[in-house]
Amino acid sequence: MNRLRALYIQYHPMIWILMGGTVFARAASFMSYPFLAIYLSRVSSLEPWLIGLILGIGALAGTVGGFIGGNLSDRFGRMIVMVVTLFVWAGVYVGFSLAKGVWVFLILNLLNGLCRSFFEPTSQALMADLTPKEKRMRVFGIRYMAINIGAAVGPLLGAWLAMISGSLTFFITGMAYLIYGVLLVMVTSRYKEDLSPKSKVERVRFLEVIGVMRRDVALGWFIIGGLISNIGYSQMQSNLPLYVEQLFGSESKLYSILLAINALTVIVFQAVITRRAEKRPLLSNMIIGSLLFSVGLLLFAGGQVMGLLYIGIFVFTVGEILLFLSSSLFVDGLAKTGMRGSYFGASGFQALGFFIGPSLGGWFLSQWGGGWAFVMLAVISGSGIFFYWKGQRAFMKRKEKVVPPIKEKVQAF
Structure with missing residues (x-):
């Protein structure tokens, strides 16, 4: 107490x-x-x-x-x-x-x-x-x-x-x-005085963000990779419930259980996964996270066996923790001095994957059925690894052109 x-x-x-x-x-x-x-x-x-x-x-x-x-x-x-x-x-x-x-x-x-x-x-x-x-x-x-x-x-x-x-x-x-x-x-x-900001807030304008994406190749590759990963992640609340209902009927509570497992996995394992992830380079964590996304989606493809759905959501969630944690740190590392707000604003365009993913997955589902749909989505989601790698490579090339003082920051990658 x-x-x-x-x-x-x-x-x-x-x-x-x-x-x-x-x-x-x-x-x-x-x-x-x-x-x-x-x-x-x-x-x-x-x-x-x-x-x-x-x-x-x-x-x-x-x-x-x-x-x-x-x-x-x-x-x-x-x-x-x-x-x-x-x-x-x-x-x-x-x-x-x-x-x-x-x-x-x-x-x-x-x-x-x-x-x-x-x-x-x-x-x-x-x-x-x-x-x-x-x-x-x-x-x-x-x-x-x-x-x-x-x-x-x-x-x-x-x-x-x-x-x-x-x-x-x-x-x-x-x-x-x-x-x-x-x-x-x-x-x-009651708290009126405390609710007023104590310092000036950095305002991020839309055109500034577009300019940042045009100028920074590394950020552009990263956004493409994140967009592709989000196409896979978006399936959890869009086509996975439709697929589960097709397999087990409208009376099944399986999808609710899968969502609860997702949340409980984050609550129980987040601290452990984070501590271990801190010992690895960010790119390694992002690659592992993307691979786990793909493996989770592949396991969903075998959803006729209920146990594979349980294993799949656990694997998928571990990938979620790794990828999203590392993504924020990756953007922070890419950001140039005084431009953190613009960089994080630009990274928000990864959310377009949540727009594309549900429709694309739904089309796969109606054309080929749930099994093949999730196989295709696993392949697409896994391809994001290539773009993360390209982003890291472009960042390192950018680093070679600048003076040594920021060397410490880059070594974290």
Whole structure:
């Protein structure tokens, strides 16, 4: 108890309100959104590729929305952007519970992607504002843990509620976001002075990011590699649920269990995997992560044997931890002095893989069936290794042309 109290007093009370809201909201969203593909297949006669397009449009909107949300946050304040976004998000999920037409679902998921791109970076920036620099790493680690606690609980709740009504899960998610928004409104007045940024924030403009991608070949190769990896990763919440339902029927709770295994693997093994990964070069971690993605997708291809799906999701998740952890550090290492914001902004274009992946995987699924679809996706995902290697090679060539002072930074690769 004393240890918990000591941990609590280390951080601003608003941090813990945001952490609690993260668990609550993520549990609600994982209760419904991962099942959107299944829900669309049941309430409509859409082809898998068109379901994939609806799912992917949110990622496309989010790619651009991050720039808009960042500027709005600087102009109007973080809390205002977060609260308004939560209220709009609540309306989006209530809309999902009522929607029937294809265009309605498309517009709603576009708004869903925009809301996510507004809320996530803004909430992280607020946490950074309220936390001393030396403690931020731990705060973001706690936040990642909170996300995965929600991700472990949500799918199991969603599977149970789906037995009552598929649309009910989306309505409850909407109410959860509404409650979270109201809670933030209630605490804003109490911590009003603390919620103002204490320093000037670096503003990342869209045209600056495009310029960075044109000039830095290494970053360009890395973005292509990340985009390809995300094509594989996007299958977990788009075509994997459709494939599992084809194999085991609409009454099966297997997909919910797979999502829970994914989240629990992160919670239990993240620290161990991270410690071991720190002893290897970043490129090695990215190659291993990409290979594990591909192996996981290949195991999904043999999904008629249920055990292979369990092994596959575990292997897939270990690849997720390695690849996404290393990717952020890789971009940080590529970034030139004073341009970190632009480099991270440019790396956001990897999210286009989440737009392409669901439609491409859905087309494979409808043309060749789940087995061959996941074999093809494994090959595509694995090809990202070549582009990571090209990016590393281009970076080392760039390094050879500059003066020695930054040598230490490059050796980490």
